[in-house]
Amino acid sequence: MTEAVGRPGLTRRLEYLYRHRNGTWVPMEAVGTNWLYDPLVNGIVLNIREILERKNPEEERSRLQEQLQQAMKMEAVGRLAGGVAHDFNNLPNVILGNAELARMKLVPPDPLLQSLDEIYNAAESAASLTSQLLAFSRRQSIEPRVLNLNDLVCSILNMLTRLIGEDIALQTVLEKELGSVRVDPRGSSSRCW
Numbered sequence: 333m334t335e336a337v338g339r340p341g342l343t344r345r346l347e348y349l350y351r352h353r354n355g356t357w358v359p360m361e362a363v364g365t366n367w368l369y370d371p372l373v374n375g376i377v378l379n380i381r382e383i384l385e386r387k388n389p390e391e392e393r394s395r396l397q398e399q400l401q402q403a404m405k406m407e408a409v410g411r412l413a414g415g416v417a418h419d420f421n422n423l424p425n426v427i428l429g430n431a432e433l434a435r436m437k438l439v440p441p442d443p444l445l446q447s448l449d450e451i452y453n454a455a456e457s458a459a460s461l462t463s464q465l466l467a468f469s470r471r472q473s474i475e476p477r478v479l480n481l482n483d484l485v486c487s488i489l490n491m492l493t494r495l496i497g498e499d500i501a502l503q504t505v506l507e508k509e510l511g512s513v514r515v516d517p518r519g520s521s522s523r524c525w
Contacts, residue, residue: 337366337368337376339366340366340368340369341365341366341367341369342365342366343363343364343365343366344363344364345361345362345363346361346362346363346364347359347360347361347362347383348360348362358382358384359382359383359384360380360381360382360383361380361381361383362378362379362380363378363379363380364376364377364378364379365377413465414465414466416465417462417463417465417466418466420458420462421462421466423458424455424456424458424459424462425459427451427452427454427455427458428452428455428456428459431448431451431452431455432452434448435448435449435452460487467516475516476514476515476516477514477515477516478512478513478514479512479513479514479515480510480511480512481510481512481513481515482506482507482510484515485504485506486504486506489502489504
């Protein structure tokens with residue numbers, strides 16, 4: 333850089349290692365050009381950048397390969413979820429129909445009514461989960477409906493509680509004056525219109 337000061341228009345390139353605050357050494361490149369003769373600039377312009385990716389192409393290639401493998405795993409999980417959901421899709425409907433028929437044959441206070449209600453509710457949850465899996469795997473078309481977001485959040489709390497486990501506390505804060513939206517309620521792939 334000292335050489336560039338005495339020679340107008342001269343550009344010099346320099347590579348060096350910079351110690352990052354986490355203690356690692358990072359390769360850097362500095363390119364300096366003498367613009368002291370230019371009255372608008374009247375200085376030496378320095379461009380400094382990290383060149384880790386250029387200096388370690390093998391590491392970069394390995395990182396990209398790892399990202400590709402992760403994306404392929406996620407694709408496989410989506411296909412698996414879609415396949416399982418597709419195969420499972422009709423079972424909750426059979427259970428719901430038979431539970432409804434059995435309900436119609438019983439009269440209160442028959443103790444079996446409570447058991448049938450639990451079977452019916454479990455089958456509805458299974459049907460909802462299947463629908464979410466199909467939507468996740470993109471095997472089901474988007475069906476937007478007008479919904480209250482508070483109701484939607486409440487409807488998935490049970491599933492979320494099962495997924496996150498007992499060691500995590502889930503707290504919801506719902507807005508009382510919340511309006512409605514047009515959305516497909518099946519899972520995280522929801523899109524608003």
